[in-house]
Amino acid sequence: MRLSPGQHRQLRRQARLKRELTAWLFLGPMFVFFVVFLVVPVVGTVWWSTQAGGIVGGTTNVGLQNFQRLPDLVGATTAIQNTLIFALLSIPPILIGALAISLVLARIGRGAAAYRFFVYFPVLVPGVVAGLIWLFLTNVDFGLFDNVLRAFGVQPVTWLGSDTALGVLAALDVWRNVGYWAIFFVAAIIGLPEELYQAANLDGASTAKRFWYLTLPLMRRILFFAIVVSTIWGLQVFDTALVLTNGGPGTATTTIIFRVWQYVFGTNDKVGFAAAISLVLIAAILTLTLTQMRLLRSRRGDD
Amino acid sequence: MTTTASTTDSATGTQYAIEILGVTKRYGKITALGGVDLDIEPGEFVVLLGPSGCGKSTLLKIIAGLEDLTEGEVYIGGKLANYLKPSARDVAMVFQNYALYPHMTVRANIGFPLKMAGRPKGEIEQQVAFASGLLQIGSELDKYPDELSGGQRQRVALGRAIVRQPLAFLMDEPLSNLDALLRVQMRSELLRLHKRVGRTTVYVTHDQIEAMTMADRVVVMRNGLIQQIGPPDEVYRRPANRFVASFVGSPPMNILDGRIETADGRRRFAGPIPVEIPGLAGATLDDGPAAIGIRSEELVLTGVGTAGSFPAVIELVEPVGADIFLTATVEGGAIITIRVDAETNVAEGENVQVSIAPGAIRVFDGAGDRVRLTSDAA
Amino acid sequence: MSAAVEPRHGAPAALAAIAAEHARSRRGRRLRGLGKHAILIVVTLLLVAPFYYVVLASFKNSTEIFTYPPKLLPIPPFLGNYQKLLGSTGFLRWMFNTLLVAGTVTLVKVFMDSMAGYALAKLQLTGKRLIFLSMLILLMVPLGALIVPLWALVNAMGLTNTYLALILPPLANPLGVFLMRQFILGLPKDLENAARLDGVSEFGIYRRIILPLIKPGLVVLAVIIFTDQFMSFIWPLIATSSDDLQVLTVGVAALRSHGGADYGLWSAAAVMSLVPIGVFFFVLQRQFLARSLAGALKQ
Numbered sequence: 001m002r003l004s005p006g007q008h009r010q011l012r013r014q015a016r017l018k019r020e021l022t023a024w025l026f027l028g029p030m031f032v033f034f035v036v037f038l039v040v041p042v043v044g045t046v047w048w049s050t051q052a053g054g055i056v057g058g059t060t061n062v063g064l065q066n067f068q069r070l071p072d073l074v075g076a077t078t079a080i081q082n083t084l085i086f087a088l089l090s091i092p093p094i095l096i097g098a099l100a101i102s103l104v105l106a107r108i109g110r111g112a113a114a115y116r117f118f119v120y121f122p123v124l125v126p127g128v129v130a131g132l133i134w135l136f137l138t139n140v141d142f143g144l145f146d147n148v149l150r151a152f153g154v155q156p157v158t159w160l161g162s163d164t165a166l167g168v169l170a171a172l173d174v175w176r177n178v179g180y181w182a183i184f185f186v187a188a189i190i191g192l193p194e195e196l197y198q199a200a201n202l203d204g205a206s207t208a209k210r211f212w213y214l215t216l217p218l219m220r221r222i223l224f225f226a227i228v229v230s231t232i233w234g235l236q237v238f239d240t241a242l243v244l245t246n247g248g249p250g251t252a253t254t255t256i257i258f259r260v261w262q263y264v265f266g267t268n269d270k271v272g273f274a275a276a277i278s279l280v281l282i283a284a285i286l287t288l289t290l291t292q293m294r295l296l297r298s299r300r301g302d303d
Numbered sequence: 304m305t306t307t308a309s310t311t312d313s314a315t316g317t318q319y320a321i322e323i324l325g326v327t328k329r330y331g332k333i334t335a336l337g338g339v340d341l342d343i344e345p346g347e348f349v350v351l352l353g354p355s356g357c358g359k360s361t362l363l364k365i366i367a368g369l370e371d372l373t374e375g376e377v378y379i380g381g382k383l384a385n386y387l388k389p390s391a392r393d394v395a396m397v398f399q400n401y402a403l404y405p406h407m408t409v410r411a412n413i414g415f416p417l418k419m420a421g422r423p424k425g426e427i428e429q430q431v432a433f434a435s436g437l438l439q440i441g442s443e444l445d446k447y448p449d450e451l452s453g454g455q456r457q458r459v460a461l462g463r464a465i466v467r468q469p470l471a472f473l474m475d476e477p478l479s480n481l482d483a484l485l486r487v488q489m490r491s492e493l494l495r496l497h498k499r500v501g502r503t504t505v506y507v508t509h510d511q512i513e514a515m516t517m518a519d520r521v522v523v524m525r526n527g528l529i530q531q532i533g534p535p536d537e538v539y540r541r542p543a544n545r546f547v548a549s550f551v552g553s554p555p556m557n558i559l560d561g562r563i564e565t566a567d568g569r570r571r572f573a574g575p576i577p578v579e580i581p582g583l584a585g586a587t588l589d590d591g592p593a594a595i596g597i598r599s600e601e602l603v604l605t606g607v608g609t610a611g612s613f614p615a616v617i618e619l620v621e622p623v624g625a626d627i628f629l630t631a632t633v634e635g636g637a638i639i640t641i642r643v644d645a646e647t648n649v650a651e652g653e654n655v656q657v658s659i660a661p662g663a664i665r666v667f668d669g670a671g672d673r674v675r676l677t678s679d680a681a
Numbered sequence: 682m683s684a685a686v687e688p689r690h691g692a693p694a695a696l697a698a699i700a701a702e703h704a705r706s707r708r709g710r711r712l713r714g715l716g717k718h719a720i721l722i723v724v725t726l727l728l729v730a731p732f733y734y735v736v737l738a739s740f741k742n743s744t745e746i747f748t749y750p751p752k753l754l755p756i757p758p759f760l761g762n763y764q765k766l767l768g769s770t771g772f773l774r775w776m777f778n779t780l781l782v783a784g785t786v787t788l789v790k791v792f793m794d795s796m797a798g799y800a801l802a803k804l805q806l807t808g809k810r811l812i813f814l815s816m817l818i819l820l821m822v823p824l825g826a827l828i829v830p831l832w833a834l835v836n837a838m839g840l841t842n843t844y845l846a847l848i849l850p851p852l853a854n855p856l857g858v859f860l861m862r863q864f865i866l867g868l869p870k871d872l873e874n875a876a877r878l879d880g881v882s883e884f885g886i887y888r889r890i891i892l893p894l895i896k897p898g899l900v901v902l903a904v905i906i907f908t909d910q911f912m913s914f915i916w917p918l919i920a921t922s923s924d925d926l927q928v929l930t931v932g933v934a935a936l937r938s939h940g941g942a943d944y945g946l947w948s949a950a951a952v953m954s955l956v957p958i959g960v961f962f963f964v965l966q967r968q969f970l971a972r973s974l975a976g977a978l979k980q
Contacts, residue, residue, distance in 0.1 A: 002324075002376060002383070003376065003383070008385070011385065011386045012371075012385075012386070014386070015386045016805075019804070019805050020805065020806060020807060022804065022883045023800045023804035023805060023806040024800075024806070025884075026796045026797060026799055026800035026804060026883075026887070027796070027797045027800035027801065027804075027806065027812070029793045029796065029797070030793040030794060030796065030797035030852075030855075030858060031797065031812070033793070033849065033852040033853045034816060034819075034853050034855055036834075036853070037831065037834075037849060037850040037852065037853035038819050038822065038827075038853040038854075038855070039815070039819065040830070040834065041827040041830040041831045041834065042819060042822060042827065042830075044827075044829075044830030044831075044833070044834070045826075045827060045829065045830050047830075048829050048830055048833070055829060055832060055833060055836075056836070101721075101724055104717045104720050104721055105721065107717070108714075108717055108718070108721065109714075111718070111721075113966070115721045115725060116966075117962075117963075117966060118725040118728060118729055119724065119725065119728060120962075121728070121729070121732075121959075121962070122728055122731075124908060124912075124955075124958045124959070124962055125912075125955060125958075126911065126912040126914065126929070126930050126933075126954065127912065127914060127930075128914055128930040128931075128933050128934045128937075128954075129930075129933060129950075129951050129954045129955060131934075131937070132735075132933065132937060132947050132948075132950065132951040133731050133732070133734075133735045133951050134731070135937075135944070135947065136731070136734055136735050136738055136944070136947075136948060137731055137734065139944075141747055142738075142746055142747050142748075142749065142751065142944075144730065144731065144734045147749065147750070147751055150749065150750075151750075175728065175731065178728075179728065229821075232821045236823045236825050236826070238825055238914070238915055239914040239915065239930070239934070242934060242938075243933075243934055243937050246938070257825040257826065257828075257915065260825075260826075260828060260829070261828065261915065261918075261919070264828060264829055264832070264919070265919060271829055274828075274829050275829045275830070278826045278827065278828075278829060281826045282822055282826050282827075285821050285822055285823075285826070286818060286821075286822070288821070289817075289818060289820065289821045290818065293817065293818075364874075367874075367878060368877075368878075369874045369877065369878075388877070389874075389877045389878045390877060390878055390879065390880035390881070394878070395878060396874070396875070396878050398871040398874070398875060399871070400869065400871060402869065402871035402872050402874065402875035403875075404872065404875075404876075404890065405894065406893045406894060415879050416878075416879035416880055419879050419880040419881050419885070420880055463875075463879070467879075
């Protein structure tokens with residue numbers, strides 16, 4: 001070697017530095033926004049959750065008091081409860097319905113594009129607009145639902161009453177999201193290995209058996225992914241609740257983010273509670289994300 | 304070797320086109336290259352030959368600057384290249400899967416390096432016309448890569464390298480994606496091209512026939528180490544060790560294990576067949592395990608009673624056109640391959656008598672290295 | 682698929698049996714096909730009926746809306762609701778704001794995400810794995826869960842009631858980086874290597890090689906970002922209080938909560954809100970449907 005190890009080390013460091021700098025020039029812009037508007041706020045939520053006071057003006061540190069008081073706060077626990085019930089009511093019909101639609105839609109020849117268009121269209125409706133539209137379905141005087149009931153001679157129902165409002169909100173979510181997962185599943189089903197189905201056909205397996213023993217096991221990962229992601233989305237329900245029922249009647253449709261919003265901008269001194277519930281939500285979402293990452297990884301070996 | 308050198312200009316001048324000094328490459332604990340030295344003369348066609356995973360492609364990428372080395376130095380045209388970016392190394396590369404830009408026409412592909420170098424339009428056009436004429440793809444210039452056949456893509460890749468007029472071409476298994484017939488055709492075409500353009504070429508392959516037919520010098524590699532450097536016939540005739548003997552040549556060299564023994568002051572090889580090795584007496588070699596190697600064409604079928612011959616039973620007869628490969632078992636159970644010409648009349652199960660051409664026996668010591676015999680030509 | 686199998690002389694009985702079997706299975710297949718279409722038509726009607734009902738309402742005056750049985754065709758159409766929406770609310774301004782914000786975010790983000798995706802996919806970077814992992818973990822955390830610190834942050838930056846307050850926070854979402862990384866990882870390594878040897882700079886490789894080759898991915902990403910932005914609500918709701926900065930979703934929500942019930946106006950607002958995204962969807966259908974697959978890609 002004609003250069004000393006020291007010279008080489010220095011030159012290598014320079015070359016490496018240059019390359020790293022180039023990489024950072026590419027990653028940098030996105031990374032800055034990621035840190036400032038995502039990492040910092042997540043960490044910031046932890047700090048805010050130990051504060052008492054309003055979002056403007058000073059706050060005082062109260063340690064973990066917000067969390068200690070959280071279980072006794074009727075508003076907070078109701079919001080958490082409502083959100084969980086909402087998720088439980090909406091997610092099974094969304095996914096089961098989507099799977100059913102996709103099974104039919106994946107194996108259709110003529111008209112597939114048109115069906116997909118219509119099935120997917122509600123997905124593109126902003127929550128606010130969806131809320132408005134459902135006002136026209138659930139109105140007692142002229143709503144579509146009650147008009148249909150009337151046509152069959154059935155007594156009209158108060159759809160947005162305190163017992164039913166959360167269910168209607170869940171139904172709205174089914175309407176809005178079933179298409180998303182249906183199209184998602186269609187892609188998954190089309191991607192399944194055709195030979196397996198040909199083999200099963202030769203073995204004389206019935207349609208039901210093929211679904212139970214082939215399609216379902218093959219789509220296990222996809223289904224698991226869908227359950228996790230739709231749960232995470234379900235926990236964030238807000239805009240439809242605001243427009244359709246304004247969180248009511250009473251607190252019947254007051255969800256977690258709805259309550260956070262009220263704590264921050266409704267009453268001016270409960271920002272600590274808002275951050276504390278937010279943190280509960282963030283923790284739930286992170287747990288779901290990590291579970292999914294682990295499960296997906298363990299089945300694929302190392303990434 | 305002089306020890307003083309600036310980073311830009313070696314004191315040795317430009318005697319070699321490419322100089323590789325003690326290059327090692329480690330990925331974590333795995334050593335891909337374990338200290339490689341290699342000098343390549345200007346205009347030379349050097350083939351790096353070895354099985355997959357031997358480090359030949361890694362070495363090529365290190366020369367090109369597409370991989371970092373862990374230790375060592377690479378000089379290209381006398382300049383230390385370790386820290387130069389690939390484009391500053393004055394080498395052009397042809398990739399195994401051609402790496403043509405799919406969104407550009409053939410014309411744009413070939414002209415791309417010149418365009419990047421900021422050459423004037425007229426010059427680019429002229430160079431593209433020259434290269435495409437040379438490679439007979441002048442009529443394909445406005446097509447896209449996915450409209451071309453494998454052989455045509457290969458030519459475009461070559462064209463893109465040629466227009467740069469680099470100091471050296473680096474080729475990474477450029478023919479391995481072609482079908483057998485095309486490969487033979489492109490092989491001779493590449494060789495013709497090399498003779499016309501006359502540039503230093505480093506060519507990586509695992510195909511020993513490519514190596515034998517194309518190389519000025521073959522570099523046989525294994526496990527990140529160079530096993531032997533030499534002209535094809537030397538590598539074929541005088542393999543440095545058992546690995547080279549068995550990797551180069553088809554069928555591979557017959558290797559028979561045995562022992563070196565000294566009895567009555569006479570040193571002999573005791574193995575599955577009786578052999579006389581004239582130069583063994585003066586060779587530097589201890590008693591112990593050893594092996595002999597004989598090329599299949601250096602085994603001859605003879606009549607019973609020929610001196611030094613031994614009996615064998617034909618197990619398999621494989622005609623391969625001009626030759627027939629015979630697989631035979633000798634008494635101890637060892638298996639040998641014999642190459643005879645196509646006219647030979649033999650049948651499976653036949654008992655034959657085999658003798659060894661004079662001077663055909665190579666001796667490998669216990670470590671597998673070939674032992675220099677006193678009878679060897681210089 | 683030929684026409685019916687004709688029994689010939691020879692072995693007519695067997696052939697006839699086969700032909701009958703064929704006909705039966707063909708009939709079965711056709712029936713099942715019809716069944717599938719019937720199911721899909723019912724599903725489609727269920728999903729589309731709400732839209733029709735709202736469109737219908739938007740062309741009725743306030744008394745017609747309440748009439749039972751409802752008129753099922755809006756003839757003659759009443760245009761008063763649309764006149765009111767466009768004339769005496771800020772609807773056009775909201776629409777402009779939404780298109781401006783969503784367009785800007787989409788443009789900036791497609792650019793930044795593809796650059797970051799290139800770095801994560803192909804460039805040497807210490808701590809790349811850690812960065813990737815942290816983005817993956819925070820991928821699902823929604824802006825809605827961060828409104829307290831985010832509002833405080835944007836307020837501290839003095840950005841409240843500016844377009845920047847609407848544009849900057851959504852840029853943090855890492856989904857696009859994953860998508861782009863995935864797309865770019867699919868490109869053969871030798872392509873960039875060839876470009877490197879051909880004398881292209883790293884930025885040149887990104888612009889001349891990577892970008893043209895991932896164009897389909899860029900369109901999908903643009904569709905994802907634009908629709909998400911078009912639909913986003915809670916952040917614009919709290920980030921702006923000035924009427925001039927309201928985006929569509931916020932404006933429409935305000936129509937609902939301020940003043941009395943005006944069903945005619947609301948239905949017109951709902952219909953008009955869906956026009957741009959509907960047109961967009963119709964033009965870029967394939968990319969929109971691929972949006973659904975983004976989930977699979979980000980695994």
